Amino acid sequence: MIPATFDGLMPIVILMSIAVLLFWGGHFASVILAPKKPSHLKSTPYECGEQPVGSAWSMFNVRFYVVGLIFIIFDVESVLMFPVASIFREMNDMGQGGYALIIFLSFISILIEGIAYCWKKGDLDWVKSYQVSLNDNNK
Amino acid sequence: MNQTVVSYLSQYEFYDSLLALFGNNQGLLAFTIFLIVALIIVGLCATIGGLGTYAERKISADLQQRIGPNRVGPYGLLQFLADGVKMMTKEDVMPFTADKMLFYLAPMLALVGVFATLAVLPFSSGFAMADLNVGVFYLIAISSLVGLAVFLGGYASNSKWSMLGGMRGASQIISYEIPVTISILAITLLAGGMSFGTIVGMQKGLPINWFIFHNPFAFIAFFVFFTGALAETNRAPFDLPEAESELVSGYHTEYTGMRFGFFALAEYIEVFVVCGVAVALFLGGSNLPVDIKLDIIPIQIIEVVIFLTKTLLLYYVVIWIRWTLPRLRVDQLMSVCWKYLTPMAILNLVGCAIWLVVFNGKSMADMVFGH
């Protein structure tokens, strides 16, 4: 018999497999139903009717990477805050609300410090960092 | 605890006779019930997603004083079926420069990510498929698969438009996940738990008990959440990944036929899921306005209807916003997220925490009406 705590996993797995089956079902339906007249021009990447020049896989600006890095740090912070947030009310009911609030606020204040630093230094600025790097290229 | 639709049904008498029918095999019966409910929910959501495309065109036509689709079925209602059949019979074109494996994988990943979120969506107090302890958290986590799918779809196409759309899409989705997550944290704080059952259960009764009216910070948190959620689903005014006037069609430029259809389906179902989550977190979920002690299946069905009504009203607002507001620029998009929404969300979180301690968990309604 399935323990009650593991019951919740089954619907997730079922829904995921339905999604996969639906995808392949739709794919094979279109394989059967759809016409097949391939030509070279048809399978060139779309560039508004021009002949594509080069590959699209080119080097991208580092700003995307910075956004990813900042995101991960906030992500981990929120992961750490979730368990504390979900017992906050319970602790408040037990009369330890002030203690929990101090711990929670000191955690968040360090987070705010981080975002304030990045804001001040212009790391959250999309355009400014771009202009700085342009100037660097000109030098 | 993890309540599921099976554990809900098991309190009725017919469950025992069903169990006898399955030769007392609990696992098999649970699997069958889950499978049936999953198929119903997927069917419902696919229909809503399909009707979403119809509603989108019809509402935009209304807003622009046009007629909109009116040929297929009464009032053009069956337009989405015609579109589906059309997509299935379209030739499947893949660019010869594409990365074949990822080209197949991307729409599948989007579909998997969106369908997996349906497992915790609280349609009613008993008919949520699974009420996990980590419900909201799970939903945020698994929906990040869609961002990955957008990126991979853009990358695999090896077309310049797709690549730009994919990069923009992924960075936009992960950026706006931060204010959304922090707004949800504020609600977790107020409800004292992450499961949808706890959160919806805290908002019983009249609309004044909804979390949106719990305190001023929660009120702002709703708008932060909703804005961020719009951006996470790539809806206008945040539809930069597929901005048709500059990127042709963004990350799904090269997708044709059924695979394009799956991307579109995933997107429309995701909008539905996001509206449902907003309803469950802030707008009272599936609660009846009156407190009924009776727990029978007709009540559950009324709850489902209430939930769907609220969600579809919010869906209408989403479409309304799309056809009203102009698109943001990329730098505006990033500054809206990092300089306005995220600090506001953190402020709301701090405000909610202080409110909870200072007023000992009372909402504004409790203080006004004094109970």
Add this chain to the structure above:
Amino acid sequence: MFIQILFGLSALLTIGCAIAVAVTKNIMHSCVFLLGSLIGIAGLYATLGADFVAVTQIMVYVGGVVILMLFAVMLTGGKDYVSKAQNLLGLAPNMGNKWTYTIGLLVSLVFILTNVKLVSSVIKANPAKTFGNEFPSTVNQLGHLLVKDHVLAFELSSVLLLGALVGAAIIARPRKQ
């Protein structure tokens, strides 16, 4: 029964994708296989009853780290630049001499011994050990531990993340001459 099946599937996904990460020559595919491997590990956590850790695994690794890796690959321009670097022996002259082989042997010896130690303790352990039932869920347990027993670690992790944030911002900032 279901848990056993799920455990088997997750383990297969983890190991299969991990092998594919090492074998495939396309770095983008490598990242995607890593994604599969990480999802498999989340499944393993979930079957062990650690639901919060499983979701954290998905949230941080699938939603964050894999996307960051894909962005990092895109800094170099994706596939075209990378397929040349497969010939490791020719690329790095220090690879493949007797020192690297010796170090590799030692590292694998340590690795094998650690694994044997770990697995033996698992085999000897009492399988009937369960969680204490004083908390309604693992999340509450974690929350209480974070706020009471490990409050210093909780606060310090915030400082650590602040350091990481500042470091990330500084490294990625365009340098002025």
